[in-house]
Amino acid sequence: MIEVHHLNNSRSQRILWLLEELGMDYEIVHYQRDPVTRLAPPAIKAVHPLGKSPVIRDAGLVVAESGTIVEYLVGRYGNGRLAPAADYKSADYVAYLHWLHFAEGSAMLPLLLKLYVSRLKEAGAPLAPRIESEIKNHFDYMSAALGDRDYFVANTFSAADIQLSFVLDAGGARGPLQDYPNLVRLDERLRARPTYKRAIERGGPYELGR
Ligand SMILES: N[C@@H](CCC(=O)N[C@@H](CS)C(=O)NCC(=O)O)C(=O)O
Numbered sequence: 001m002i003e004v005h006h007l008n009n010s011r012s013q014r015i016l017w018l019l020e021e022l023g024m025d026y027e028i029v030h031y032q033r034d035p036v037t038r039l040a041p042p043a044i045k046a047v048h049p050l051g052k053s054p055v056i057r058d059a060g061l062v063v064a065e066s067g068t069i070v071e072y073l074v075g076r077y078g079n080g081r082l083a084p085a086a087d088y089k090s091a092d093y094v095a096y097l098h099w100l101h102f103a104e105g106s107a108m109l110p111l112l113l114k115l116y117v118s119r120l121k122e123a124g125a126p127l128a129p130r131i132e133s134e135i136k137n138h139f140d141y142m143s144a145a146l147g148d149r150d151y152f153v154a155n156t157f158s159a160a161d162i163q164l165s166f167v168l169d170a171g172g173a174r175g176p177l178q179d180y181p182n183l184v185r186l187d188e189r190l191r192a193r194p195t196y197k198r199a200i201e202r203g204g205p206y207e208l209g210r
Pocket residue numbers: 007009010011012038039040041051052053054064065066067104
């Protein structure tokens with residue numbers, strides 16, 4: 001059975017949700033963030049040297065990095081669900097890959113910088129304009145790409161929406177989401193899915209973005 005190494009209030013919520021969408025059996029190994037540093041406990045390094053969550057164990061493999069985990073689970077167990085058919089000549093499939101990678105490769109960086117730089121108080125002020133303009137750049141881009149459609153890829157719910165949901169959550173906690181009504185509606189649409197709710201029941205409270 002798939003083992004998910006799950007840190008509270010973290011990106012691994014997406015993996016629980018994805019497994020619920022796929023209707024798979026899985027076991028959760030819970031870890032709690034240090035209440036002061038917010039870091040993961042060292043025990044998770046015994047599973048993967050980066051010591052980050054999510055990490056999964058499945059069929060003798062250890063898979064880290066949420067984009068990789070999403071691609072792995074959908075590719076191995078999706079049976080055509082939650083992604084366009086893997087065809088590198090298909091605009092929909094390439095868009096799917098783009099959004100999977102954009103979430104962690106681009107969108108999360110300035111959101112995390114904002115969080116860290118805020119701890120420097122006044123000393124971090126010179127960095128704020130650049131960080132804010134990059135966050136706006138990413139949210140403008142996501143909002144324009146979504147337009148008045150319901151989902152990012154082929155207007156069909158996919159694992160790319162799951163992967164992007166953490167960006168919406170992080171944006172909700174740190175400000176910009178509220179300026180984009182179509183992204184707020186998407187966020188509400190995603191949170192209304194029964195699978196999303198079941199993942200929270202199993203994973204424990206998830207307060208990011210709220
Ligand atoms: N890009 C990685 C980021 C992994 C990551 O930074 N996870 C955070 C939780 S959201 C974590 O484990 N933080 C605790 C720590 O760094 O000690 C992914 O998407 O899996």
